[in-house]
Amino acid sequence: MRLVSWNVNGLRACLNKGFLDFCHVADADILCLQETKMRPEQADFDLPGYHRYWNSADKAGYSGTAIFTRPEPLAVTYDFGMDEHRHEGRVITAEYPEFYLVCCYTPNSKDQLARLDYRLAWEDDIRDYLCELDEKKPVVYCGDLNVAHTEKDIKNPGPNRRNPGFTDEEREKMTRLLDAGFVDTFRTLYPDKTGAYSWWSYRFNARKNNAGWRIDYFIVSERLRDRIKNADIWSEVTGSDHCPVVLEI
Template sequence: MKLISWNVNGIRAAVKKGFEDFFTESDADFFCLQETKLQEGQIDLKFPGYQSYWNYADRKGYSGTAIFTKHTPLSVRYGIDQDEHNHEGRAITLEYNDFYLVTVYTPNSKQELARLEYRIKWEHDLTDYLVALNEQKPVILCGDLNVAHTEIDLKNPKNNRNNPGFSDDERHCFSYLLDQGFTDSFRYFNPDLTGAYSWWSYRFNARANNAGWRIDYFVVSDKLKDKMTSTAIHKDVMGSDHCPVALEIDL
C-alpha cells in the first residue's frame, strides 16, 4: 500500500505546476494534501478510481486539507474533536477495518512564536486524539507537522534554535507523541541520514543549496512499524515550497 503526503501551498497553484502529472505517476492508494488554500467549489479536481474528502478553513484562501483515496472508508471525521481547532480545516481522519489514516496541517507558531501558546494546545489535543484512536486500532498520521524534530532535520540548527518549527517546546511535543507509541517512519529507516529535507524557504536560493527542513512526516503506530517497507522524500518534485513524502506499508 502506497501513501503520499504533500503540502501543496495552494492546490490551484500546484495544478498549474504539474501536480496532476505527479499524482498520476505516483499511483498511490492514498494521496494526502495540506494547505490546499481554497473553499468548496473553487476547483474541480477528480481522478479516475479515486474518492476525495476535503476539509476547508472558515477563512478563505487559508490552510485546508484533503485526501484522495482508492479505498472507501468506513467513516470520515473532520477536525480532532475539539471545536477550537476545527475552524481552519487542519485534519481529516479516514477509518478502515485495520487502521485509521489521519492527515494534518499543524499550525505554524509564527514569527517570534506569537502563536506558540495555541500551537502547544493543538499539540496536546492532537496527541490525545491520536492516542484515543490508537487504543481502538493502529494509526497512520501524515502531513506537515511544522517541526524539525532533531538537529539533523534542518540545515542550520544552531541559528534556528527557538525559531518557529524548532523551538524546544515544539520539539518536546513531537518527542512526547512518539513516546505514546508512535514511530517516525523516515527515521526508522534512516536514523542518522543528514541533508534529507521536505521544505525550503523561497528566499536565499534555499532549495538550490538544500538549506531545508524536514517538517513533513509519516508517523505510524508502533504496532505497524514492522509492516513498513520503505519511505521516500521526493525532493526533485517541484510545485510547492514543500516536496511530497511517501510511505509504503504492507497492510
C-alpha cells in the same frame, strides 16, 4: 499500499504546475494534501478512481486539507477536539478496515512565536486524540507537522534554535508523541541520515542549496513498525515549497 503526503501550498496554483501529472506518476493508493487553500468547488479537475474528501478553513484561501483515496474509507470525520481546533480545516480522519489515517496540517507558531501557546495546546490535544484512536486500531498520522524534530532534520540548527518549528518546546512535543507509542517512519529506516528535507524557504536559493527542514512526516503506531516497507522524501518534485513524503506499508 502506497501513501503520499504533500503540502501543496495552494492546490489551485499546484494544478498549474503539474499536479495531475504528479498524481499519475505517484500512483498513490492514498494521497493526503495540506494547505489546499480552497474549497472543492473552486477547482474542477479530473482524477478518476479516487474518492475525495475536503476540509476547508472558515477563512477563504487559508490552510485546508484533503484526502484523495482509491479504497473507500469506512468513515471520514473532520477536525477534532474543542471548538478552537475546528475552524481552520486542519485535520481529516479516514477509517479503514485495518487502520485510521489522520491527515494533518499543524498550526505554525508564527513570527515572534505569537501562536506558540496555542500550538503547544494543540500538540497535547492531538496526541490525546491519536492515542484514543490507537486504542481501537493502529494509526497512520501524516502531514505538514511544522516541526524539525532533531538537529539532523534541519540544515542550520544553531541559527534557527528559537525560530517557529524549531523551538525546544515544539521539538519536545514531538518527542512526547513518539514516546506515547508511535514511530517516525523515515527515521525508523534512516536513523542517521542528514540532508533529507521536505521544505525549503523561497528565499536565498534555499532549495538550490538544500538549506531545508524536514517537517513533513508519516508517523505510525508502534505495532505497525514491522510493516513499514519504505519511507521516502521525493525532493525532486517541485510545484510547492514542500515536496511529497511517501510511506509504503
